[in-house]
Amino acid sequence: MPGPLEGRVAAVTGASSGIGEATARALSTAGASVALGARRADRLEAIAQSLDGPALVREVDVAEEEQARAFIQAAHDELGGLQILVNNAGVMLLGPVADADIEDWRRMIAVNLLGLLYCTHAALPLLGEGGGGDIVNVSSVAGRRADAGAAVYNMTKFGVHAFSEALRQEALHQDIRVTTVAPGFVETELQGHNTNPLVRQVMARSREQIGQVLDADDIAEAILHAVTRPPHVCVNEVVVRPTRQAR
Numbered sequence: 313m314p315g316p317l318e319g320r321v322a323a324v325t326g327a328s329s330g331i332g333e334a335t336a337r338a339l340s341t342a343g344a345s346v347a348l349g350a351r352r353a354d355r356l357e358a359i360a361q362s363l364d365g366p367a368l369v370r371e372v373d374v375a376e377e378e379q380a381r382a383f384i385q386a387a388h389d390e391l392g393g394l395q396i397l398v399n400n401a402g403v404m405l406l407g408p409v410a411d412a413d414i415e416d417w418r419r420m421i422a423v424n425l426l427g428l429l430y431c432t433h434a435a436l437p438l439l440g441e442g443g444g445g446d447i448v449n450v451s452s453v454a455g456r457r458a459d460a461g462a463a464v465y466n467m468t469k470f471g472v473h474a475f476s477e478a479l480r481q482e483a484l485h486q487d488i489r490v491t492t493v494a495p496g497f498v499e500t501e502l503q504g505h506n507t508n509p510l511v512r513q514v515m516a517r518s519r520e521q522i523g524q525v526l527d528a529d530d531i532a533e534a535i536l537h538a539v540t541r542p543p544h545v546c547v548n549e550v551v552v553r554p555t556r557q558a559r
């Protein structure tokens with residue numbers, strides 16, 4: 313029996329690990345042709361080879377406008393259209409504002425905000441020409457609630473929520489649905505990029521308090537649910553936390 317996404321093309325950014333990898337797998341299993349984008353091309357190749365359906369791999373730094381646009385265009389041209397964009401690539405570099413390495417701020421803003429904007433802008437006309445589709449923006453519970461030690465990450469993810477809601481109101485006229493997905497604590501490589509020992513301690517403590525955190529597949533399922541709704545249903549926002557995560 314054909315899957316619910318048979319005949320559709322999806323582009324997933326940050327598909328080399330974690331939530332992006334799980335989402336690419338879930339969309340592929342549901343029948344979509346999937347374009348996988350990230351900087352680690354070797355990881356993308358290995359993932360693509362393990363998929364049953366058609367896939368395209370592109371080494372892309374979404375913070376570079378030309379690369380981001382070329383990725384979206386390649387997905388469309390080489391896989392035969394574009395119906396789904398999952399803006400998932402992101403980095404989380406935490407720490408107090410006063411002690412910050414300004415380069416970490418630039419990276420978060422460049423990837424979490426500008427990368428998402430470049431890919432979205434490139435995808436909109438392509439989704440429109442095919443009669444509509446889905447844009448899924450991966451935000452965070454940190455995009456709904458700010459906390460000391462996460463100010464700039466909070467700022468980028470609050471930005472994703474705000475942008476997504478405004479875009480939803482604009483894009484609905486072309487039957488383009490916009491969904492914001494806000495995960496709580498998911499076991500991925502994300503936390504490992506933090507070098508600040510205090511931040512690592514706080515994250516380890518929070519993980520311990522939660523107990524069983526989410527798997528990347530838990531979020532991929534939420535994304536799959538959103539993009540497989542009937543055309544008249546738009547899941548605007550999904551928040552998924554581990555049961556024992558309070559905030």
Ligand code: NDP
Nearest residue numbers: 326328329330331351352373374401402452498500501502
């Ligand atoms: P991972 O670190 O496993 O995945 C991040 C992905 O983003 C990787 O595939 C990475 O690939 C890619 N990426 C990073 N920088 C760039 C770039 N400049 N250009 C292209 N791709 C890039 O973490 P997660 O799966 O957890 O993160 C995915 C999303 O989920 C992020 O937006 C994150 O903020 C969000 N999130 C995660 C939570 C969690 O607890 N894990 C909670 C809430 C939200 P590569 O390095 O190969 O480029």
